[in-house]
Amino acid sequence: MAKKGDASLYKAFTPIRRRLVFQHFIQWAFWGLIAAIGSGIIWKIISFIIPTLYISNKIAYTGIIVISASLVVAWLMKPHDNEMVKEADKLGFEERISTAYELRERNDAFAKVQRQDTIDRLNNFNPKTIPIKVPQNTILLATSLLLVLIIGFIIPNPQDKVINERMRAKKILTEQLERLNEDSADRLVKETDLTKEEQEELKRLLAQLSDQLRQAQDYRQAIKEISKTEEKIIEMLQKAREQSMTNLGLALSRQEAFRPLGESISEIDAEGIKSEMEKLKEQAKNQNMDDETIKALQSALEQAANELQDGAIKDQLRNIANEIGENLYDDTMNLVGSLDDLEAMLTEMSQNPLMDAQELLYELQDMKNKIALAGNQEIDKSQIAQSDKSGDSNSGSDTLGETPGDNQGSSDQSGQGHDNQNGQGNASQSGQGQGQGRQGSSGIGTAHPEYERILDPKRLGDGGSVSQVKGHKDEEGSSHQVEAGQGMGSLDGFIPYNEVFGEYKRQAMENIERQNIPSNMREWVKAYFSALE
């Protein structure tokens, strides 16, 4: 009601107007509440079809937004004075207010009498008698919808499993992302035997991986991204190693006596290297290698070392060159020993290009394992059930512990063996214990002609319970057990263990032979496989 018409009329009408506006807002708020519950039901229905994280939060936030929006709409649609006076007239004023509203600018006798009559009536009216009530149908509708929503929360949601899986994956992803923070990445990169440019590239790849992991929606994608990064790193390492070998080969080729060896090194021909080194060793044994030749070899190796980037290989090469130099006037056997070291080094360089960044690769592999474990708890449980059915009846041990892990990254020093129920511990003791324990509890033997199903080692990236052997070959090493789950895929990846045992063993023996496994751990690994046979 416009103030200009008549202040006393406006004043008399104000309490009713406030009450009506309040009623209007209450009604809209209630409709907003219904809409909010409706949106909650829609969210709940969606959550039954599509896995939806934080459904309660989403329902709550949507509800708040809807109710707020309804109040905003209520404000925008606030009834005009025209509508309010008509509404007020229905309260028993018999069109007095709307008439007075229309006559508000008239001052003739009738207008005055009519206005005064209206004001008197308004002043005698108690606005609290205007009911602030919501229609019963609306209340019924809201109650029904609320009931539906509650039922929606009570009914078990099949998507909850997926959500839990995602939550675990998200948690582990967050944990793994922390491992890839800037400091850790810097440390890992610095530990590599790569040039500064290569290290920068490595840092870039890790930063990229970090971003991708942050955006990853599930563990599969995360594992995929880590695998892609691994591939890129391996490719980079191979190129770097090829470059080092070429440089070394060229340095040796400058000396006529070592040209064949240099060429074999340049071509990364492991057999050729071995053959040429055998010839050199033969010459050394037969004392056919004169001082000039030895000097030339020392010089060539030093020159080659100088051409290499700083790092373990360079140091190693320089040490060997020094040893050869020191052996110049010493006995022949020491020279042969130095040549043995050189051969071992060259063989390793040619066969294992990944040794330059083994710690980094191990970290990535470990991340994959942990993510796969988090993402496969449900599969894990079903596997346990299956193992219980197909497992032995004479064993009370957990069959999960008997499932061999895969042999991921077997060519580097972080070879992985089988699991056991023990945690970390002394390498040799736990090795023995595991072997016997496995044989005694897994049901392999006469009592059970069927072999236990284990993970196909070719399915890289899958989980499995994993014991990792860490350390350098010249160190004692240690074992570290990781519960890596049962693999990320279906149980199709599991095959009778005898079908893959040979492959596992072959790879393990090969790594022992290449001295990829720390010396103290070699016996442990051998004993383990012997026990399985």
Add this chain to the structure above:
Amino acid sequence: MEITQDTIKSFAQQVESIEKEISREMVGQKEIIRQTLITIIAGGNALLEGVPGLGKTRLVRTIGNVLDLQFSRIQFTPDLMPADVVGTNIITRDQDGNTIFRFQPGPIFSNIVLADEINRATPKTQSALLEAMQEHTVTVGGETRTLPQPYFVLATQNPLEQEGTYPLPEAQLDRFFFKLMVKFPTLDELNDIVNLTTRGTEDKANKVADQRTIMKLRSIAQHVPIAKGVQNYALRLVLATHPDGENPSSTAKRYIRYGSSPRGAQAIISAARIRALMEGRYNVSFDDIRYVAYPALRHRIFLNFEGIAEGRNTDDILGEIIEEMAER
């Protein structure tokens, strides 16, 4: 006449005193009394329909007494001629002995005219009333004469005896401001009537108003404000009675042949204004419109065959139309 706040406020009081005085001679029929007064104040004419003996003549006479108005009664019969109603020029001699025509006014020259059993007269005689009712003038022999003010025709018709009657034509019906249905009194009212009329000690109504009072009341009532929404409601109500109109009601489409004329709308608004003041209110309400809609429209709508065949009456149909109509 100047309208002051005091005169406005005294309206209800004056009408109430008139009603009270009439009620001294008229037992019951309060709605008929009120609606008749509305018609008089509005300056219209009323058609009363009811069986004989319900006090129609008594009502008119009482009103005449209370309002100090001249009253005449015309009993309509088939042989009644127009001149019997409006008057005629007769040959007579003046003071000088010259033969002249002198107009002899008929009973129509009165403030209140009771046209009893109007449907018994021929259409020719009925139509003699038309000019008087509408224009408040009478033309005889080429000379137009003004009727006294206030002027009010109250016609009656008996719904029972239809033999030898001449139903009023639509044009004439439309001239009636209200058509009032006089109902049979209730047991209590009948008891009071018997007591009042058989003891020989009837109360006599006193004069509480005069011609000026009526004219003043009429003048005040014409200024009663009406909100646009309320007026619009009344007009929509009239339009809804037209089956071929813009927004006909479903009832009108089914049962009505012809809807109300604009006179219906005029009657509703005028009557509603008076009714509002009678209720002590200074504005017209929706309730006033609904109250006056029945007497103002019931004789202005004409049923079609289906309506007649189903025995519907106009009041029921108006009720349904009002029910369909939303207040806006």
